[in-house]
Amino acid sequence: MKRLALTRAAxxxxxxxxxxxAPLAAQSVxxxxxxxxxxxxxxxxxxNADSGRYDPQAxxxxxxxxxxxxxxxxxxxxxxLRAYGLLRFRGSLGSELVWPRYGDHFDALAAYLEYEHxxxxxxxxxxxxxxxxxxxGFDGLDAAWRPFARLRVEGYAGRGLARGxxxxxxxxALAALDPFRPEKGTYLLGASLVAAPSATSTFSAIYQREILxxxxxxxxxxxxxxxxxxxxxxxxxxxSADFDxxxxxxxxxxxxxxxxxxRALMLRGEVFRYRPTLDLTTIWGVFGPQSHWGYTGxxxxxxxxxxxxxxxxxxxxxxxxxxxSPLVMALPDREQDVAAGARIHLGPVQLxxxxxxxxxxxxxxxxxxxxxxxxxxxxxxxxxKATAFQNDxxxxxxxxxxxxxxxxxxVRLADRFEIRADAMRFMQRKQERLQALTGLDWNQxxxxxxxxxxxxxxxxxxxxxxxR
Amino acid sequence: xxxxxxLLAVALAAVAAVPRALPAQAPAxxxxxxxxxxxxEQASGPTCAMCHQRDFCASCHxxxxxxxxxxxIPASAEAAAQYxxxxxxxxxxxxxxxxxxxxxxxxxxxxxxxxxxxxxxxQSCATCHRLxxxxxxxxxxxxxxxxxxxxxxxxxxxxxxxxxxxxxxHRLAAAAGADGTCRTCHTQSFCSTCxxxxxxxxxxxxxxxxxxxxxxxxxxxxxxxxxxxxxxCVQCHRSVGAAQAGGTAAAFHDRSxxxxxxxxxxxxxxxxxxxxxxxxxxxxxxxSASGFARVNPHPAGLDLxxxxxxxxxxxQICHTTGVPAIP
Numbered sequence: 158m159k160r161l162a163l164t165r166a167a168x169x170x171x172x173x174x175x176x177x178x179a180p181l182a183a184q185s186v187x188x189x190x191x192x193x194x195x196x197x198x199x200x201x202x203x204x205n206a207d208s209g210r211y212d213p214q215a216x217x218x219x220x221x222x223x224x225x226x227x228x229x230x231x232x233x234x235x236x237x238l239r240a241y242g243l244l245r246f247r248g249s250l251g252s253e254l255v256w257p258r259y260g261d262h263f264d265a266l267a268a269y270l271e272y273e274h275x276x277x278x279x280x281x282x283x284x285x286x287x288x289x290x291x292x293x294g295f296d297g298l299d300a301a302w303r304p305f306a307r308l309r310v311e312g313y314a315g316r317g318l319a320r321g322x323x324x325x326x327x328x329x330a331l332a333a334l335d336p337f338r339p340e341k342g343t344y345l346l347g348a349s350l351v352a353a354p355s356a357t358s359t360f361s362a363i364y365q366r367e368i369l370x371x372x373x374x375x376x377x378x379x380x381x382x383x384x385x386x387x388x389x390x391x392x393x394x395x396x397s398a399d400f401d402x403x404x405x406x407x408x409x410x411x412x413x414x415x416x417x418x419x420r421a422l423m424l425r426g427e428v429f430r431y432r433p434t435l436d437l438t439t440i441w442g443v444f445g446p447q448s449h450w451g452y453t454g455x456x457x458x459x460x461x462x463x464x465x466x467x468x469x470x471x472x473x474x475x476x477x478x479x480x481x482s483p484l485v486m487a488l489p490d491r492e493q494d495v496a497a498g499a500r501i502h503l504g505p506v507q508l509x510x511x512x513x514x515x516x517x518x519x520x521x522x523x524x525x526x527x528x529x530x531x532x533x534x535x536x537x538x539x540x541x542k543a544t545a546f547q548n549d550x551x552x553x554x555x556x557x558x559x560x561x562x563x564x565x566x567x568v569r570l571a572d573r574f575e576i577r578a579d580a581m582r583f584m585q586r587k588q589e590r591l592q593a594l595t596g597l598d599w600n601q602x603x604x605x606x607x608x609x610x611x612x613x614x615x616x617x618x619x620x621x622x623x624x625r
Numbered sequence: 626x627x628x629x630x631x632l633l634a635v636a637l638a639a640v641a642a643v644p645r646a647l648p649a650q651a652p653a654x655x656x657x658x659x660x661x662x663x664x665x666e667q668a669s670g671p672t673c674a675m676c677h678q679r680d681f682c683a684s685c686h687x688x689x690x691x692x693x694x695x696x697x698i699p700a701s702a703e704a705a706a707q708y709x710x711x712x713x714x715x716x717x718x719x720x721x722x723x724x725x726x727x728x729x730x731x732x733x734x735x736x737x738x739x740x741x742x743x744x745x746x747x748q749s750c751a752t753c754h755r756l757x758x759x760x761x762x763x764x765x766x767x768x769x770x771x772x773x774x775x776x777x778x779x780x781x782x783x784x785x786x787x788x789x790x791x792x793x794x795h796r797l798a799a800a801a802g803a804d805g806t807c808r809t810c811h812t813q814s815f816c817s818t819c820x821x822x823x824x825x826x827x828x829x830x831x832x833x834x835x836x837x838x839x840x841x842x843x844x845x846x847x848x849x850x851x852x853x854x855x856x857x858c859v860q861c862h863r864s865v866g867a868a869q870a871g872g873t874a875a876a877f878h879d880r881s882x883x884x885x886x887x888x889x890x891x892x893x894x895x896x897x898x899x900x901x902x903x904x905x906x907x908x909x910x911x912x913s914a915s916g917f918a919r920v921n922p923h924p925a926g927l928d929l930x931x932x933x934x935x936x937x938x939x940x941q942i943c944h945t946t947g948v949p950a951i952p
Binding site for chain 1: 712725778788794796798799816830831832834835836838839840842843844845847849850851852853854855856857858859860861864865866867869881886887888889890891892893894895896897899900904905906908909912922923924926927928929931932935936937938939942943
């Protein structure tokens with residue numbers, strides 16, 4: 158019980174500060190509420206040892222509900238002081254199937270006090286750090302110093318959170334899932350430098366270390382650099398790379414060249430490398446995961462504001478199998494991915510379509526999505542959408558085709574109150590191999606309803622609307 | 626009965642969307658297409674009042690209250706009723722058509738804020754400048770009020786960099802500009818709609834639950850950035866029966882009877898996929914130094930000594946009776 162109390166102390170403290178600070182002296186408080194209700198149907202499968210196949214079970218439904226509150230309060234008596242919180246409540250509406258993470262009813266995704274000065278910025282509380290290393294959360298202090306307009310030096314330290322979980326590394330929920338997970342929590346600390354040598358170029362470098370409390374070892378230790386520059390107004394170069402100091406291996410790397418010829422034509426080439434980043438506290442890293450590399454070419458044509466067309470080709474290349482052994486499985490050494498899309502916006506009518514085909518390593522998949530919407534004003538939108546896809550190959554569920562039809566709608570009832578809804582019904586056809594193989598059945602319904610509401614003064618705290 | 630009801634609803638919605646009709650008996654306008662950009666110089670006399678009431682001007686000019694020429698024109702309750710809430714389509718000035726306008730308009734707005742105030746309300750700017758309402762050029766603008774001129778509607782406007790595939794490609798730009806460029810328009814809640822989001826993010830295709838396998842296998846993106854593997858992937862895969870607790874049945878691995886013997890290459894290429902169903906215990910059945918098979922999983926070239934120095938505790942998960950000397 159004592160440990161539980163400690164692990165909840167930091168977010169509780171930050172929440173308390175937020176709750177106390179906002180009504181006390183804030184000149185402006187803005188609360189953005191987002192309620193999202195989903196309905197998802199799934200048909201579980203059960204392995205039958207006698208027949209050696211998976212048998213479909215009855216359809217189950219999940220109805221996860223999420224309530225997010227984003228709180229922004231400033232003017233707290235000190236110029237530059239701001240309180241910020243992003244709080245999430247979860248629950249399920251009487252469903253027999255619990256959607257992942259919906260047994261956890263509350264998370265503070267962010268809850269901090271920020272002091273912004275011309276030359277520096279301090280943040281204290283729960284925060285998320287987005288960098289070339291990825292997305293990491295921690296409870297602690299982040300200090301940024303801007304000695305010059307084009308230079309920012311930043312340092313941060315605090316109790317680490319599990320990636321993608323927003324709870325301490327040693328949370329009881331995670332420990333219950335993996336008996337080998339360390340009992341100790343972690344500290345996350347790092348430093349970064351961001352420079353903008355010119356108005357059209359940026360460069361950043363970051364070092365980050367996750368260490369187990371009590372000096373029992375480290376979880377990860379990585380560095381990354383990234384940068385971008387615009388040359389001659391129409392060429393943009395960008396690159397990033399990270400290096401795992403703990404395993405002495407290069408991790409992910411990416412280089413991109415984008416050519417923008419006015420608004421009409423965009424051409425982009427990209428070369429990348431991928432190697433997973435695995436915590437040193439697990440055994441996965443000592444299995445020697447291999448890297449792969451690949452490239453992507455993208456072309457986008459936008460002759461006018463009403464029409465846009467794009468297409469891309471990606472190839473991934475894996476290390477070839479150079480040994481002949483009955484214990485080495487024959488595998489393709491590459492994966493190819495072709496995608497294309499078009500967007501036509503004629504007045505209030507919007508037509509969008511995309512298609513994507515993946516083949517070779519990883520299984521073949523082919524699928525397309527299309528939508529037709531009527532958007533006469535920013536206040537409302539109604540549309541229909543359809544999809545069709547096949548998923549065959551190593552991870553097939555059958556050789557059939559899944560079709561889906563549905564609708565989406567959005568209406569802004571007031572400047573700061575918006576409702577969105579969408580629903581789709583999926584139907585699987587041509588299931589010749591369904592009984593012979595894994596037997597998953599994709600006949601199911603999905604629906605989402607969300608309400609967004611902003612209280613307080615000022616604009617909505619983030620961009621609304623659109624199809625992004 | 627459902628289809629006629631739906632058609633009726635769509636028809637009613639379409640009718641509601643048609644802009645309210647303006648006075649049908651109005652004579653043909655003497656102004657040409659460039660008039661809107663040039664009428665300021667000519668709108669100082671009483672001529673305007675011959676045809677227009679103040680409310681006509683105020684239905685377009687957000688800052689009508691601050692313009693003497695407009696205030697000099699008599700108001701009319703009838704005109705006010707006609708134009709109340711009417712949404713005009715604002716013409717786009719030539720300066721705004723430049724590719725660089727999105728990134729350069731700040732300097733212009735500081736030099737000539739009154740020019741912006743003609744068409745832009747404070748809410749117009751706040752479409753993008755979500756946290757920068759206190760910027761001086763923005764504070765000089767009038768607020769749009771219900772029934773009055775709404776100003777230019779900029780919702781949906783995106784910078785040229787935000788191509789249709791931007792959601793999948795923004796990582797580099799976000800890493801470099803998370804506290805700068807991105808923050809002009811986005812707060813953290815926007816990031817959180819996808820990263821650990823409540824809604825399905827736009828870069829996931831429709832019904833991604835069914836379609837994600839190939840992406841996960843080829844590492845189309847770093848799933849672990851948003852999804853905690855054990856808590857998210859394993860939990861769902863077990864709920865639907867795609868993963869079994871402690872199971873090593875080959876049926877799901879393409880019914881390959883010798884999967885347990887031949888899986889090594891796949892595991893090394895895509896080990897993150899293995900961890901979306903399996904836990905460490907499953908591997909330890911064969912790959913532990915204290916297990917019955919004692920299959921060594923360490924490939925040549927791996928810097929085991931360095932890894933041991935960084936975290937000796939991990940070695941002891943398999944080498945329970947002591948870690949052997951690393952050559």
